[in-house]
Amino acid sequence: MKLATLHDGSRDGRLVIVSTDLSRAVHAGDCAPTMQVAIERWDNVVGELQQRYVALNKNQLEDAFDFDVSQAMAPLPRAWQWLDGSCFLNHGELMQKAFHLDPIADADTIPLMYQGAGDDFLGSRDDIRLPSEAHGIDFEGEFAVLVDEVSMGCSTAQAMEHVKLILQLNDISLRALAPREMKTGFGFVQSKATTSFAPVAVTPDELGAAWSNARINLPLKVEWNGKWFGHPHGGEMNFGFDELIAHAALTRKLSAGTLIGSGTVSNADRAAGSACISERRAIEMIEHGAPKTEFMKFGDSIRMQALLPDDAELFGSIDQKVVNASIK
Amino acid sequence: MKLATLHDGSRDGRLVIVSTDLSRAVHAGDCAPTMQVAIERWDNVVGELQQRYVALNKNQLEDAFDFDVSQAMAPLPRAWQWLDGSCFLNHGELMQKAFHLDPIADADTIPLMYQGAGDDFLGSRDDIRLPSEAHGIDFEGEFAVLVDEVSMGCSTAQAMEHVKLILQLNDISLRALAPREMKTGFGFVQSKATTSFAPVAVTPDELGAAWSNARINLPLKVEWNGKWFGHPHGGEMNFGFDELIAHAALTRKLSAGTLIGSGTVSNADRAAGSACISERRAIEMIEHGAPKTEFMKFGDSIRMQALLPDDAELFGSIDQKVVNASIK
DSSP, X not given: OEEEEEOOSSSSOEEEEEOTTSSXXXXXXXXXXXXXXXXXXXXXXHHHHHHHHHHHHTTOOXXXXXXXXXXXXXXXXXXXXXXXXXXXXXXXXXXXXXXXXXXXTTTTTSOOEEEEOOSSOBXXXXXXXXXXXXXXXXXXXXXXXXXXXXXTTOOHHHHGGGEEEEEEEEOOEETTTHHHXXXXXXXXXXXXXXXXXXXXEEOGGGGGGGEXXXXXXXXXXXXXXXXXXXOOBGGGOSSOHHHHHHHHTSSSOBOTTEEEEOOSOOOSOGGGXXXXXXXXXXXXXXXXXXXXXXXXXXXXXXXXXXXXXXXXXEEEEEEEEEEETTOO | OEEEEEOOSSSSOEEEEEOTTSSEEEEOOTTOSSHHHHHHTHHHHHHHHHHHHHHHHTTOOTTOEEOOXXXXXXXXXXXXXXXXXXXXXXXXXXXXXXXXOOOOTTTXXXXXXXXXXXXXXXXXXXXXXXXXXXXXXXXXXXXXXXXXXXXXTOOHHHHGGGEEEEXXXXXXEETXXXXXXXXXXXXXXXXBOOOEEOSXXXXXXXXXXXXXXXXXXXXXXXXXXXXXEEOOBGXXXXXXXXXXXHHHTSSSXXXXXXXXXXXXXXXXXXXXXXXXXXXXXHHHHHHHSSOOOOOOOTTOEEEEEEEOTTSOEEEEEEEEEEXXXXXX
16 A cells, blocks of 8 residues: 655644556555554544555545645654664765775674754755755665554564654765764754655555565665766665664653654665765775765755566655745 | 643644643644644644634633643653754763763753654653663753744754744663764764653643743753752843754755754752762762762652742653663
């Protein structure tokens, strides 16, 4: 099943079911007016939503309409909790090598994770409004899972049953602000701007065999200003989402609607390219002694798509521009 | 004006107006069924709420009822964004001295702040359910402000008009888990458990002269297992809440209902005691070479009250126990 949220003037929008080919949609109905309500009542509503999804795909619903991606908000327009991992260790190792950083202790056995701001996500076509190019504007292509309520102390084995939906996102990052914040030990506040999401969230069965080992085993195609930037594969994630959920739930329950991200997708094979600029710059520093690629400028565009084996877009695409927030 | 949220079976509870002496309450009504709705529509609803508050204090409302603090949730039971500062530098300096840590660069000019989990706050009488005493269970007495929507780039001068309510909280912390998380640079996930709040949020005018210089100039009385632990004064905060708001809004807007905390209240005068155990332990390490005070055990109680000059409880009190989460 595929779900999206359309603008209706409210902060939480209106939940719709989207056809597999992303062409048609239908309102989810009173049982689940918003994504947050759907995830809070998941077991009670999934049957009805699934029935309508099947009928939508068969073109049997008279109240269906064309799915207009430009009207879609983030599938969950705001989250009560947004936790983001950094679980492709290749990325961290490149950064350490380039910047001569000390390795993070236990990074191969305990997942890195930060608490993010979930109060205001962007849709896939929304402009990324930022105040300064000097902040080092970067994208980060990631996958995420949306869970229903997870009890404190949930085990890795129990974690998988809580994964209800899978999403794809752009974790917009401000690289010039991050080193100072990391040095404090307090994590990211100014250096993580608003996060944007591909238009459609999908149930795990939509991935078929690509949902295995608690990972999204698909390439994430990233284009910057219309040019190939990378197509790293999600299967190389060093921790599964089951491990991320158990990690986050060690000392507290996770409320229904908690989003957990993978961190920027990154592969050891250099031919796969990267899903963020800072990683390409790190590779340039390692190979040439200095970075050649600059960060994003106002007016730049970023496009991301996770592709199924038949090249179909699983989540739709992220396709957005960076704009100068000081120009109204 | 004083506001609280009563349990009604929902996650967001029902907003009530509470009398100045905390004895009586009345439902806020349809204009503001929940605290989140109230803060999102603040300018449109504050007049009506304020009128009812005046009438409640004059005992003129037939639908008023006794305010039962045991039925109160956190004033905002969950927050779309919870940002917590560490803005009493005396606290950080004691920790650095005790643990021989390097000083944090620019700590006196840029406020320390982390992104916290706001999905599930505790009320003032709720048990603090935790899985292990070995995690180093600690309290942290703090103040916080609740803001309406703050635009990206908001200045310190503009910030004050966004402060609509003031709260008092216990930022429950797990000290054995924090050093590893801080070393990663990614901030706190496992080491910050659910945060609890005093029952009543108040508008700044309730503080009278104690709300000045963007600080809460009141002592916070802390009792652990019924014994005095400290009464540090909020006026010694090294950054004002105006500076915290501007800091947080540098690269993104803050949605209405963002909560911003002060960090544990801490005074240079040792006679003021402390608002968290880790600080007392740091003082013991500095003075005696080793900590003497242990962290909290299951069954321990913690009580916090901010007192007005006439000794009235401004926010009501936090009065809760730590319990073993593995015992149902």
